[in-house]
Amino acid sequence: MRVAIAGIVHETNTYCKQPTFANEFYQLRGKRMLETRGQESDVGGAIDTCERLGIEPVPLLYAAAQPSGTIESATYDAFKQEILDGLVSNGDIDGVMLCLHGAGVVEGIQDLEGDLARAVRVQMGEAVPVVASFDLHGNITQDMADALDGVFACHHYPHIDLHERAAEAVALIQRMLEENFRPVTHVSSAPMLIPFATTFIGAGKAKLAQILLAEEEQGVIDVSWFHGFPYTDIVHVGTSVAVTTEGDREQARRIGETLVEGLWADRETFRARSLSADEAVVEARREAEKTTRPVIIHETSDNCGGGAPGDGTHLLRAMLEAKLDNACFGFLVDPEVAGLCHEAGVGARLTVSLGGKYDDLHGAPLELTGYVKSLHDGRVTMRAMFKGSPLNLGPMARLVVDGMDVIVASRRSQTFDIEPFLAVGIDVMKYDYVALKSSAHFRAGFQELAGAIVTADPPGLTTLKLEVFPREHAPGPLWPVD
Numbered sequence: 001m002r003v004a005i006a007g008i009v010h011e012t013n014t015y016c017k018q019p020t021f022a023n024e025f026y027q028l029r030g031k032r033m034l035e036t037r038g039q040e041s042d043v044g045g046a047i048d049t050c051e052r053l054g055i056e057p058v059p060l061l062y063a064a065a066q067p068s069g070t071i072e073s074a075t076y077d078a079f080k081q082e083i084l085d086g087l088v089s090n091g092d093i094d095g096v097m098l099c100l101h102g103a104g105v106v107e108g109i110q111d112l113e114g115d116l117a118r119a120v121r122v123q124m125g126e127a128v129p130v131v132a133s134f135d136l137h138g139n140i141t142q143d144m145a146d147a148l149d150g151v152f153a154c155h156h157y158p159h160i161d162l163h164e165r166a167a168e169a170v171a172l173i174q175r176m177l178e179e180n181f182r183p184v185t186h187v188s189s190a191p192m193l194i195p196f197a198t199t200f201i202g203a204g205k206a207k208l209a210q211i212l213l214a215e216e217e218q219g220v221i222d223v224s225w226f227h228g229f230p231y232t233d234i235v236h237v238g239t240s241v242a243v244t245t246e247g248d249r250e251q252a253r254r255i256g257e258t259l260v261e262g263l264w265a266d267r268e269t270f271r272a273r274s275l276s277a278d279e280a281v282v283e284a285r286r287e288a289e290k291t292t293r294p295v296i297i298h299e300t301s302d303n304c305g306g307g308a309p310g311d312g313t314h315l316l317r318a319m320l321e322a323k324l325d326n327a328c329f330g331f332l333v334d335p336e337v338a339g340l341c342h343e344a345g346v347g348a349r350l351t352v353s354l355g356g357k358y359d360d361l362h363g364a365p366l367e368l369t370g371y372v373k374s375l376h377d378g379r380v381t382m383r384a385m386f387k388g389s390p391l392n393l394g395p396m397a398r399l400v401v402d403g404m405d406v407i408v409a410s411r412r413s414q415t416f417d418i419e420p421f422l423a424v425g426i427d428v429m430k431y432d433y434v435a436l437k438s439s440a441h442f443r444a445g446f447q448e449l450a451g452a453i454v455t456a457d458p459p460g461l462t463t464l465k466l467e468v469f470p471r472e473h474a475p476g477p478l479w480p481v482d
């Protein structure tokens with residue numbers, strides 16, 4: 001049995017001012033995709049599962065970029081064509097596994113995944129199984145699901161189970177071929193936007209537990225709760241449940257509709273609390289009095305993992321003004337300042353204009369004088385979410401400013417785990433305050449070690465205040481913005 005593996009993964013924030021081009025995609029082709037073996041990612045899970053089940057993987061193309069603006073059409077067209085060509089030129093293919101996100105938007109195409117899945121389906125014909133794994137932040141449609149034989153979104157946010165869902169998707173191909181049946185997927189949607197809601201605590205955790213119970217029913221292959229990605233202006237933005245059954249469409253519809261009614265009924269539990277940077281610092285101080293462990297302050301509104309620049313200065317400014325003792329910040333994205341620190345060298349003192357260069361929304365640049373404590377090339381191996389995967393943050397520097405350790409990186413990423421801190425010699429357990437930019441993925445690496453977690457939501461492209469984003473394409477009123 002031979003299964004083709006391909007993917008285009010992008011979470012598109014249509015409110016970003018710049019489009020996304022091919023050079024921003026991390027691209028693995030052919031045999032190089034096999035290097036993801038053992039990584040806890042969608043593609044790594046797909047490769048591992050093929051090999052475990054005795055399936056020959058036929059790796060075509062895996063292209064993934066940091067969340068950012070709308071994808072340039074020529075970029076998408078080239079990736080799509082490369083995948084379609086690969087399906088023809090690689091001999092007999094028994095099934096296709098697509099690694100997707102679900103919130104991809106291309107110039108002129110609001111539904112990247114639907115477009116790609118349909119093209120693959122047309123090329124392979126009705127008889128060949130085509131399945132896909134997704135990120136739970138996908139804005140999914142029935143149209144997308146109809147082109148596929150199975151829809152498998154990660155269940156957790158942080159996404160610690162991408163490889164497990166990819167494994168289920170690949171296993172379904174084998175089952176379909178051996179047992180000769182045709183699954184169906186029904187997508188039920190609610191007119192609601194969930195502000196980033198982790199499944200590690202609170203309302204998200206409780207709701208996920210309820211939803212997963214539905215997977216126990218006889219005949220159900222998968223139940224995927226798509227939280228949706230709210231930072232996009234498209235017609236199918238929103239929250240959905242996709243239920244894949246062994247062929248009973250009515251069963252899939254019944255389960256999906258019931259779960260979506262439950263999500264709607266409980267919508268107020270997802271309403272987010274939004275603190276300014278200054279308010280978050282005050283709250284962090286209160287929390288620090290109650291614990292000997294570090295208090296994590298996460299700047300959710302400047303999350304590269306949702307399309308924000310990562311160079312925002314609101315939280316760092318508030319922390320410096322409050323003169324927080326024994327604090328570190330990991331990290332701001334500013335290649336210019338990281339470069340200056342590398343030129344100056346360890347031990348140098350220099351004055352820099354840090355951050356705030358992308359736009360005015362994320363705060364003004366901070367004029368700071370600091371001491372270069374250490375430098376790093378920025379290449380780390382992830383240890384929590386995406387465990388085992390490489391991450392390249394570009395040249396990094398640890399600047400000490402008024403006693404506070406401020407890490408500067410060169411490439412956009414949110415902070416997932418303690419690796420960026422360790423890289424520049426920081427043991428976060430020795431700090432009272434640890435600041436970072438992420439919305440929920442950081443929890444996979446920090447929740448266990450934190451004394452408390454405080455959310456800062458100053459202005460930014462991934463703010464929890466969803467009402468600030470104009471919506472030309474929304475299908476109608478959406479909770480909680482209308």
Ligand SMILES: [Zn+2]
Nearest residue numbers: 135136137159
């Ligand atoms: Zn996601």
